[in-house]
Amino acid sequence: MSPPLLLSRVLKLGLIQMSSTDDPDANLDRALASTREAAARGAQVICLPELFRSRYFCQTEEHRFFELAEPIPGPSTDAFTALAADTGVTVIVSLFERRAAGLYHNTAVVIEGAAGCLGRYRKMHIPDDPRYFEKFYFTPGDLGFRAFPTARGVLGVLICWDQWYPEAARLTALQGAEVLFYPTAIGWHPEEKAQYGQAQHEAWELSQRAHAVANGCFVVAVNRTGFEPPPGAPALGEGIEFWGQSFVAGPDGAIVDRADATEEGVRVVAIDLARCEEIRTHWPFLRDRRIDAYGDITRRHLGAP
Numbered sequence: 001m002s003p004p005l006l007l008s009r010v011l012k013l014g015l016i017q018m019s020s021t022d023d024p025d026a027n028l029d030r031a032l033a034s035t036r037e038a039a040a041r042g043a044q045v046i047c048l049p050e051l052f053r054s055r056y057f058c059q060t061e062e063h064r065f066f067e068l069a070e071p072i073p074g075p076s077t078d079a080f081t082a083l084a085a086d087t088g089v090t091v092i093v094s095l096f097e098r099r100a101a102g103l104y105h106n107t108a109v110v111i112e113g114a115a116g117c118l119g120r121y122r123k124m125h126i127p128d129d130p131r132y133f134e135k136f137y138f139t140p141g142d143l144g145f146r147a148f149p150t151a152r153g154v155l156g157v158l159i160c161w162d163q164w165y166p167e168a169a170r171l172t173a174l175q176g177a178e179v180l181f182y183p184t185a186i187g188w189h190p191e192e193k194a195q196y197g198q199a200q201h202e203a204w205e206l207s208q209r210a211h212a213v214a215n216g217c218f219v220v221a222v223n224r225t226g227f228e229p230p231p232g233a234p235a236l237g238e239g240i241e242f243w244g245q246s247f248v249a250g251p252d253g254a255i256v257d258r259a260d261a262t263e264e265g266v267r268v269v270a271i272d273l274a275r276c277e278e279i280r281t282h283w284p285f286l287r288d289r290r291i292d293a294y295g296d297i298t299r300r301h302l303g304a305p
Contacts (some may be wrong), residue, residue, distance in 0.1 A: 002126075002205045006184065006274040006277055006278055007274060008271055008272050009153065009272060009273040010043075010271070010272050010273075011044055011045060011152050011153055011270070011271050011272075011273055012042050012043050012268055012269070012270050012271075013044075013045055013046070013047070013179075013248060013257065013268070013270075013271060014035070014038030014039070014041075014043025014046035014047070014089075014090055014190065014266060014267070014268055015038075015046075015047060015178075015220065015222050015224055015246045015248070015257075015266070015267040015268075015269065015304075016035065016038065016046065016047065016048045016049065016052075016093060016222065016266055017032065017049065017222065017223060017224070017244055017246045017259045017263070017264055017267070018030060018031065018033045018049060018052060018224060018225070018264050018267060018283060019033060019224060019225050019226030019227075019228075019265075020051075020053070020054060020055050020056070020228075020244070021055065021217055021225060022054070022055055023275075024053045024054050024068060025283050027052055027053050027054065028075075028076060028079065030078055031048055031052050031053075032079055032080070032083055034048075034144040034145075034265075034266050035045070035048070035080070035083060035089070035091060035241040035290075036083065036087065037266050038089075038266045038268060039083075039087040039088075039089045041113070041266065041268045042268055043049070043089065043243065043266075044086070044089060044090065044147075044152050045090045045091075045092070045150075045152055045153075045155065045179075046089055046091050046092070047076075047091075047100055047113050047156050047181050047183060047220060047222045048091070048092065048094055048222065048248075049094065049183055049184060049222050049223055050094045050095060050102075050159060050160050050183040050184050050185040050224070051094055051095070051167065051226040052224065053076060053096070054068050054096070055069070055227055056185050056242075057231055058132055058133050058134045058136070058225070059115065059131045059132075059228070059230040059239065059240065060085075060132075060133065060135070060138060060230050060231055060232075061136040061229060061296055062231065063131050065137065065231070066098075066104065066137070067134055067278060068096050069096040069097060069104050069200075070095065070097070070098055070099035071097070071098050071284065072095065072098065072107065072109060072117075072120060073117065074098075074099050074264075076116050077093065077109055077117060078094060079096070080093050080099060080109075080111050080188035081116050081117060081130050082153055082218075084111045084114075084116070084195050085114060085115050086099065086111060086136075088113045088114070088242070088294055089112075089113065090110065090111065090112040090150050090151075090152055090155070091110075091111045091112075091156070092108055092109070092110055092157055092183060093108065093109045093111060094107070094108050094159065094183040095107050095108070095109060096098060096121075096137070097122070098267065099139075100292040103139055104137055104138055105111075105122040105138055105139055105141060106122070106123035106134065106138045106159055106160075107122050107123070108119065108121045108124070108157045108159055108181075108183055109125075109190045110148045110150070110157060111229065112150050112151065113151070114152060118148050118150065119146065119148055120143070121141065121143060121145075121146045121158065121160075121169070122139075122140075122141030122142060122143050122161060123138060123140070123141050123159040123160070123161070124140055124141040124145065124158075124168060124192060125140075125161045125162050125164070125165055125287055126140050126161065127137075127161045127305075128139050130189070131189065131230070131238075131240055132161075133241075134161070134285045138152045144171075145158070145171040145175070146172070146174045146175070146240075147172055147173075147175035147176055147177040148244045149176070150187075150273070153178045153179065153273050153297065154175070154176040154177050154178050154179075155177065155178070155179050156169075156173065156175070156177030156180040156181065157172075157180075157181050157183075157208075158172060158177075158180060158181070158182050159182065159183055160182065160183065160184045160185060160186060162182065162185060162194055162210050163182045163184065163207065163221065164207055164284070165180045165203070165210075166210070166214065167297070169211035169214070169215055169219075170214070170215060173216075173286075175216035175284075177215075177217060178217050178218065178276045179218040179219075179220060179271075180211060180215070180217055180218070180219045180220070180271050181220045181222070182208065182219070182220065182221045182222070183222055184221050184222060184223040184224070185223065185224050185242065186199065186204060186223060186242065186243065187223075187224075187240045187241050187242035187243045187245060188201075188240070188241045189237065189238070189240065189241075190238070190241050191238070193241065197243075199246065200244055203218060203305050205221075205245070205247065208221055209249045209253040209255070210248060210253065212249040212250065212251055212252075212253050213251070213252065214285055215251075215285075216231060216251045216253050216276055216279040216280035216283065216285065216286065217276050218248060218250060218251060218256075218271055218273075218275075218276070219248070219249040219265050220246075220247075220248050220249075221246060221247055223244055223245060223247045224244070224245035225242050225243070225259075225262055225263070225264060226241075226242055226262075226264075227239055227240070227241045227242070227263065228240050228242065242269060243261050244259055244260060244261040244262060244263065245260065246257055246258070246259045246267065247259070248269050248271065249283065250271070250275060251275050251279040252275075252279055256269060256271060257269040
């Protein structure tokens, strides 16, 4: 007898690819309008880019930018909570969280319909690279890796730099996540683009598609787009050219949908969560894990002390 066919569990995703200006209130208004548009087009779970309320201030280390941080709950979560209650959607909102004086996080909040805020994830991996000086601003997350059971499915939420780490994807998937969301702000240094740009982008996308395959789940990366000079600098020369190209990858690693590099907009993408169980039974990577042999993964290095 053939095994029963898995029932489809269609979920419509909303991806908000946007650029940001120096006006946080205007950015928030645009993000809310785009989220409403996605909801009107049938999206059920909607994700915004990383730190969309402002330009990417981490290009420099300046104390004045701590003024951009806000508490949770606060103005942005209040606005999205009202929108979610009105539309019934689930929204993943990326914020610069002011936890206390001198204690700040890069945080994503999951808000669902009338239920309101389901919880938050604080970014665990914090980069410190040229034009990505996040360690100056953000304390590493202390909530661990998190998956959120919702009415639409189990949603895993990670943030940008987390997307390079298979451990983060695995530990989130092991909590039952069927979709991994990565609000993102990543792009090229314009002076390096000609030499390294294609390889950098391909590595970024490939690493996340590999997470989808290894964990038998969907991966959704939502990036910002546009060129942003360092704060206070003219709009020429050094800065970051965010490469857009927000995408959805299926549990087999295939690209389901991808935005282009420069266009702002709302993409609504239908996926079938039943594919997760199908793929996980055909490619039983979770079954065959040798958890008895992985103890050394918690060590910094296995060579010389």
